[in-house]
Amino acid sequence: MKRMSSAERRSELIRAAVRVVGRDGVAAATTRAIVAEAGMSLASFHYAFQSRDEMMRDLIAYVVEEESNAAMQSLVVSGDIRSTIRDGLQAYLDLLVQEPAHELAMFELLHYTLRTPGMQDLAQQQYLNYHSSVTRVVEAGARTAGIEWTVPSVDIARMIVTVTDGVTFAWLADRDTDAAGRVLDFAADALAALAIPLNDTSFSSAPPVLPANAFKETHR
Amino acid sequence: MKRMSSAERRSELIRAAVRVVGRDGVAAATTRAIVAEAGMSLASFHYAFQSRDEMMRDLIAYVVEEESNAAMQSLVVSGDIRSTIRDGLQAYLDLLVQEPAHELAMFELLHYTLRTPGMQDLAQQQYLNYHSSVTRVVEAGARTAGIEWTVPSVDIARMIVTVTDGVTFAWLADRDTDAAGRVLDFAADALAALAIPLNDTSFSSAPPVLPANAFKETHR
DNA sequence: GTCTATAAGGAGATAGAC
DNA sequence: GTCTATCTCCTTATAGAC
Secondary structure (H helix, E strand, O other): OOOOOHHHHHHHHHHHHHHHHHHHOOOOOOHHHHHHHHOOOHHHHHHHOOOHHHHHHHHHHHHHHHHHHHHHOOOOOOOOHHHHHHHHHHHHHHHHHHOHHHHHHHHHHHHHHHHOOOOHHHHHHHHHHHHHHHHHHHHHHHHHHOEEEOOOHHHHHHHHHHHHHHHHHHHHHHOOHHHHHHHHHHHHHHHHOOEEEOOOOOOOOOOOOOOOOOOOOOOO | OOOOOHHHHHHHHHHHHHHHHHHHOOOOOOHHHHHHHHOOOHHHHHHHOOOHHHHHHHHHHHHHHHHHHHHHOOOOOOOOHHHHHHHHHHHHHHHHHHOHHHHHHHHHHHHHHHHOOOOHHHHHHHHHHHHHHHHHHHHHHHHHHOEEEOOOHHHHHHHHHHHHHHHHHHHHHHOOHHHHHHHHHHHHHHHHOOEEEOOOOOOOOOOOOOOOOOOOOOOO
């Protein structure tokens, strides 16, 4: 294989590992499977990384970063707050149905961090990241829809993550998309009940502007 | 080791495997680890089971059955429906905090079924079981609390499972018990809003009786 | 029925030629 | 820097003595 810097090689290996994990799962992501996917020799792996665990740490940091970015780039405001929430949740469900292996892989990676000694901190970081990303989306959504949350937005975010995680797990098991949709209906109603319209007559008139879109993938 | 019937040996191996999976995870539950836990020789394993996968199938059927039973045996009615729901959810959270490895193991087993070819049906069965167990609890709870659900009870059950799964995952990652409690507060409010009091003047007077307790573990 | 010993293969990691 | 060949360990599964 041609020469490349250690950094290049690490990045190519990580991207190969992401594909293997997404397709076949964490357990199948052996060093051999990863180098085969990347078209490298086995020795190159250990030239770039000291160990498989070191690579896994980097891989997890990489995907968490990627997902947090994805969460921010898609909130389509659809009139009232209830529709906005419901559409955002639906967009996540669509994503899940379209690429189930990806969501399953994210759960498996979390399990890996929870089971691997010395990596619990990474698991905590992973959810801290999700929750703060979704919090930002929730706050942007409130401004755009002209509402105010009656509970802290970080709690709203946690509820959204709770619902998407729960729906994901059940759907992965039973593939009942209609039932998942009914749960999202319920969640959207319940969350919208925590919003109150901003009294926008108290100031001039211009409704609070700000982001044009954010939401959709919710997280992960 | 002393002689025992094949059935006995299978059951002892499964119980040993449950302990290993609960303590160290699915990946650590090798045939060697299991027979060591059970105090048997490696050959005994393959005398009782044709393969490790066959044992895993039996193990999963065993724990699913166990959990479904557990769900039914604890609903403490605490006055109104909102408190009943909240207390049931809290009991589940207490269980999670007390024995996190157990809940993590249940998720890992579901992943195992989702990833193992020819076992997807088991995953479906697993959730069908949970949902129907919780449905029965939800219906019993309605009768005891004298309310009626405004949506099918199987949907109520699915929402409860969604919330407990989602809360479990986030808690396993960040161990934020207070935040988990706030999500459960919200869930209890939202679910209680789907109940309407039964007009118990329409019949004689005796409120619908029935079970003395069911709930608490919710599922799993 | 139950054991010890071993087969057969896959894993992570490394040595050493180029 | 990159490769092939190999080391060592651990896995599931089986053969064959008792």
